[in-house]
Amino acid sequence: MPGPKTEEVSLPAGHKGGCIVMKLSWKIFFITTPLFVLFLTLFGTWIVQKSFQSNLTREIESCLMENEMFQTSYELTLNGMSSGQRKKTSVRAVVEPFHQAMDSTLGCARIYDDARKVLYQDNELTVSHRIWEELEKAASVQAVGENSEDARSDQSAGERSGNGKTEDAPSVQSTGEDGGADGVLPQSVGHAQQTSDASAGTYNVGRQIVRQDGEYYVAVLARSSSGVWFETLHNVSSVFEDRDDIYSSYQVGMLLVAFFSGLFTLLALLLVMRNTQKLSSATRRFAMGRYDTRVSIRSDDEIGRLADDFNWMANVMNRQMEQLQDDVRRQEEFTSAFAHELKTPLTSIIGYAETMRSMDLTKEESDMCADYIYRQGKRLQSLSYKLLEMAMADQYQMIYRNVPVKELFDEAAKTMEMAFREKHLVLLVEQDDGYILGDRVLLSSLLFNLLDNARKASSDGGRIWLTGRAMAGGGYSITVEDEGKGIPPEELNRITEAFYMVDKSRSRKEGGAGLGLALCKKILELHEGSWQMVSEPGKGMRVVVLLGAPAANGNARRRPRRARRRQGTGGGGTMDDPVREERTPRSTME
């Protein structure tokens, strides 16, 4: 018979190249790294922007303060003068003394009147801004009664500086009125102050960040109570430069961090995936039929546990497979032995019969043929009865009762008498009084088969002992011992296999089919008994059978068996020999 068929199952697609490992780690790598970079970028940008904003705000505030200080200084100086003095004094004269004393960092200061005419400027630097318009707009909004806030003006100006759109188109506004710098002080200061207070309130300060010639300026324009506009400019490029510096170094750092973290992730993934690859290739090897494949991954993580599970599964499967193979092997051996046992007598019977019918034979020859046919027929009969018995034992409904050992022994001795006499064997029976709990028919069969085996093994005139001993624990032991040729120790564990014969030709001559001990084993299994075989080649063999204790009340007890007992099943191999046909095991059944 061919071995167990291995079904052809193709490998799952994608497993063939072994590149699935790379795929998964690269996948994870390509997903995580950009996400990481994106997150770092967003976070970094936010942080840098935040700090930039706060720096800028601080700068702006200081600019506002500067403007206010300038204003205050101007007002104070002006207030210190008499009105006559005011008329004579130019704006420059008013400003210059304190302006010079003031912080030299003040980038640029300019003073306008309401007509936007420059009254004073300390620097030629001019930046274009739209604070005027913003302030006018805010004022007009207020004028139509809308409730607007200073913050809005501030904010919109801030926004404008923030988005940098207006910064991008710097245009140097030439006032063309340099002379105006030395203009006369406006006369209607008081009036202007009043209107300013009345109409604008807090809408007299505006600021804007302006970009011009690559430099950033904060322009602050405020209308003082004296009715002139103060414009101060302050260079804040350093804040922007700082931001850009931080940005670029942050980008370098971020790229480095992203690179190393990506590398680390990839390495870690490859390490994990190497384990999964190990598992995967082990699984493939296992599937290809190398069932001794095991994985060694020493790790407590999920992969390690998966590997342990794999090994566990492999062990379990191995065990089951071995058992299955064992079963198959045994089945094959049984089949092949059975075929041999069946075909040999059939061949003889058919062959001799054919010879007889097609040839003119002498009386002697035809007698010989007839004898062979008869004996081989008997052999077939014995085989079929034994097989039948074996099959029946499987579905036999046992009747449990306490069987008196003496009756059992007497019956066995009587049954064997003729067969033993033929070989001049002496049977020595000795037993303790007692009972065995079991099925009488099967027990008879057991005893008969054991004695028959002893008979077959014995040479002419040998002795056979049949001894029964009541055990201390309530059980009963039966010993069958002979002086026959014995069995080599290495074959002892095989003799209960069906059709196994230690000496085939001899067993054949004695009419054995090689099933006796297999049947005994089955009967013992049904009785939950045990046995022991001791043998020394050339000196004989001893079989000790241990059977359970009898039931205390001695009543018949039925054990549920799979099927009903059938008529005449308990023959115990009685048809082996013409002599034994006299035995009537059925008489023991009730």
Next chain:
Amino acid sequence: MIKILIVEDEEAIANLIRMNLVKSGYQCEIASDGEEAADAIAERPFDLILLDIMLPKLNGYEVLEYAKTVDVPVIFLTAMGETDQKVKGLKLGAEDYIAKPFEIAELLARVETVLRRYHKTERRIRILDIEIDTDSRTVTQNGREVDLTIKEFDLLLLFVRNKNRALYRETIYENVWGGEYSGTGRTVDLHVQRLKKKLGLEEHITAIYKVGYRFAV
């Protein structure tokens, strides 16, 4: 005379084979286990060995290995009948195999075939006034060639090889035509009649009532 060694541990089968081979004119010897067979092969020359596989001591395959060293054709006798056993035997160098249970006529035919392949048998068979050339498949009677069909020639060979043996119609049919004999056709009878007529064997080939024919010499 052709000598055949029968290696078979079942006495009944060994005797059966020997009885029939001897009746067919071969000389036979029986070995009942592997060692005995090996001894016999070593000591005496044989023309053919019939070899059982399940043998005590040395199994059939081992004996086959041994037999190959002295160049003796081997036919396996196998009870297993399973394909791989046959294949194994044939691969190891057996000439043929016979599965138990076998028919005597089949055994004889296979023995004859293997022997012929090894040129152990006479190419020409002379019987009565007939001469049969098994190679060129020609038949001459008293020096005159007789024209026979393929089936008639096979039938003649079967009768000659089984002379003095009753051949059942089914045996004849299975050996000459092959396949299962239905038991109703008149094919066998028709061919036997024609063969008898062509060779003038009316006296020698006799019908046996309800059985078949016998070629008696």
